[in-house]
Amino acid sequence: MAIEETRRKILSVANKLFSQFGFHKTSMDEIAKIARKAKGSLYYHFASKEELFTAVVANEINNLKTQLSLVVSDNTLPADEKIKEYLIKRMEVLYTSANYHETLKADFFEHFDFIDNLRKELDLWEKQQIQSIIYQGVDDNVFENQNGNIDVLLDVFIMVLKGLEIPFFLQNKYENLRPHFDDLLRILIKGLGK
Amino acid sequence: MAIEETRRKILSVANKLFSQFGFHKTSMDEIAKIARKAKGSLYYHFASKEELFTAVVANEINNLKTQLSLVVSDNTLPADEKIKEYLIKRMEVLYTSANYHETLKADFFEHFDFIDNLRKELDLWEKQQIQSIIYQGVDDNVFENQNGNIDVLLDVFIMVLKGLEIPFFLQNKYENLRPHFDDLLRILIKGLGK
Amino acid sequence: MAIEETRRKILSVANKLFSQFGFHKTSMDEIAKIARKAKGSLYYHFASKEELFTAVVANEINNLKTQLSLVVSDNTLPADEKIKEYLIKRMEVLYTSANYHETLKADFFEHFDFIDNLRKELDLWEKQQIQSIIYQGVDDNVFENQNGNIDVLLDVFIMVLKGLEIPFFLQNKYENLRPHFDDLLRILIKGLGK
Amino acid sequence: MAIEETRRKILSVANKLFSQFGFHKTSMDEIAKIARKAKGSLYYHFASKEELFTAVVANEINNLKTQLSLVVSDNTLPADEKIKEYLIKRMEVLYTSANYHETLKADFFEHFDFIDNLRKELDLWEKQQIQSIIYQGVDDNVFENQNGNIDVLLDVFIMVLKGLEIPFFLQNKYENLRPHFDDLLRILIKGLGK
DNA sequence: AATGAATGAGCTTTCATTCAT
DNA sequence: GATGAATGAAAGCTCATTCAT
16 A cells, blocks of 8 residues: 555656656656655656656556547447547547647657557557547448548548647647637548548 | 858758757767867857757758748649648658757747747748638639638648648658548548538 | 765865865866765755855854854953954964855855855854953953944954954965064054053 | 057956956956957967956056055155055055956965966065155154064054955945044054054 | 665866967 | 967766665
8 A cells, every 4th residue: 555655646746747847857856856755766666767757658548548438439429429529538638638748749759769659559549449430430321431441531530630639739729729629620520521 | 161161060960960869869069079070169159059959940940931932832723732732842841851840849848948939930921821822712712711710710720730740750650641641631621622 | 874974075075175276176076086976976965066165164154153152251351352362263263264265255256145144144243242342341441432432443343353364364374474463463452442 | 559459458348347257257258259359369469368367457556556656655744644545545446446356366265376476566565665654654753663673563554454455345345434444544543653 | 665875977068278361 | 460260178067877774
């Protein structure tokens, strides 16, 4: 119990600091001080700064998955609305998952290889989810069949989806652009739809 | 002349290293060593590491603007094709502008204020270019009038545009996704179009 | 215990080097090397070079206060002899407090604000001590009442007192001038006295 | 002419900057920039930073000597008033000779050997001046003969004189203490006098 | 399980000085 | 006489990591 408590405390403080100041500008020293733990303790629980950061990000990815699963498995929604819900929920969760942004930094920008696996796993998982929605949409005659070339449609959609992470969240334009959400989705769905 | 040569050499080496290793992992020491200049010389020409980085990015932004201007001012293209060309050219230039990616890091990620102005200026400039294309498209009856609410359309388009920077280039998926370009554009244009 | 040992070792080496070469010409590198500690260790114990220097000076000031207190509280001495003893003891202690001289540099010369507080505190403390001696002297009818304007007398005396720090010690003229001490004091006391 | 003009300009700017920021915190770069001269020009006229500083100080010492000579050679004054005038004039000139203070720093504190000669020369010169005043005073029966031991009296007086440089000027207490001047002098003269 | 003192490699930056022109 | 580009040694400081306890 005590050990779990310490680990949790460290993770919690690390989460806050990494998201506030970024990976580089957050030092192990500061995490230790704010968590009221010895610096050595951080290394007892996490082999390195990178591993600590990875653990923090893993937490948020799990949270994102949980939330999105609820949408995907909601069978009361038609495919076009479901994909809209998926997008909105995704944005909302990411908006509060500050460290996932750090993942972006790490993965895209800083060439932090140590985060790669988490990213790739999530990418794959999301692709599967959206695939299932699109298949549902094609089955239900909501989406165009795309001449059977659904994989391309899927790739494009994911591409846009992930692309939106940046302007929406990293630039802190969520509030500004939230009102345009419907327009965006209309255009995307129209592009997808029959 | 000699001074220009030195400056160019430093910029050139800095460009290569920054794009290869990122801002943080590139040290002034290494830039100096590879450029075969004294470390002090870097500081003679650039007041700080940040200023050197800024100069590198400014170069690439100017290059990007020059290339895009050619597309925008090409009056032989209809609006829908012009916007397609704009997007493609943008991707191509960015693909070879490795340090613009560093800008992204700087701006989005590390909150490097010193790059802010360059980014904002470019954002504004691009918005104006695309605005002119969309207006042309509405005038020529190629795009829907959007009930006169062209600004929203503009915001959404730019949002997608900028969002695409990430998955396409920073993940080095350019080659993978290049074949899907037409599909993406079809969907986007269809979303925009009448 | 170990930590105290390390701290003391650093302080001791810093004391020696600062007094020998001055604040500027003593580098943290050299202190570390001579103390056989890692440079990082200096920064573990002292946040900055300035703080280390301040700690060194604080030590000497405390020592000075302790020594002078013995004189002031010695009630077997009449005021004129006590003030003479005070002056002599002051000179003697300062003569071996090489880094207090650095304080002078810091305070007077280099305008090092970070030493200001220590200096001011000491100034105030000394003023109080001497004030008590002079009051005693006036009470005991050893010193002239100065028409009740003792503060002026006090200021002048302290002025001379502090002024003497320089020629006596910083110019290493202690040995040369030590023999003239009695003459100096005779003149000063005569100036003060009835 | 032009060459003299350049030299003068450099000296003038150096004087201002050294006195404002001190020797260490004034860089050759800044002197060159403010003097609107190339850095290389400073080295054409002065072999090193130290030599430039020395030249600046030499100027002020000459000025001090000139002013004090006027007092010493004024034969209308009795010795006690002359010594008072000497002290006052000395203070006044020093108060406006900011770089002489730097000399003090350099000589006393920073162990700048390169300034030593100037200091020693001035010390000797002043000792001669004051000696002549005291001899005049003894001759005129204004000062006590001190049992023929005038050298001691001389040393003590110079000691106090130089000691006063610090509290009066370097601590910027000139204005504060100017009103106490008469009291100080009264005490000193009383100590010296019959 | 936890501590925290100690480490050392690495960083950016400063600046007096040199020298070809 | 004057320039200013170039130098390189040195400085203060940071921080992830280790390890004896």
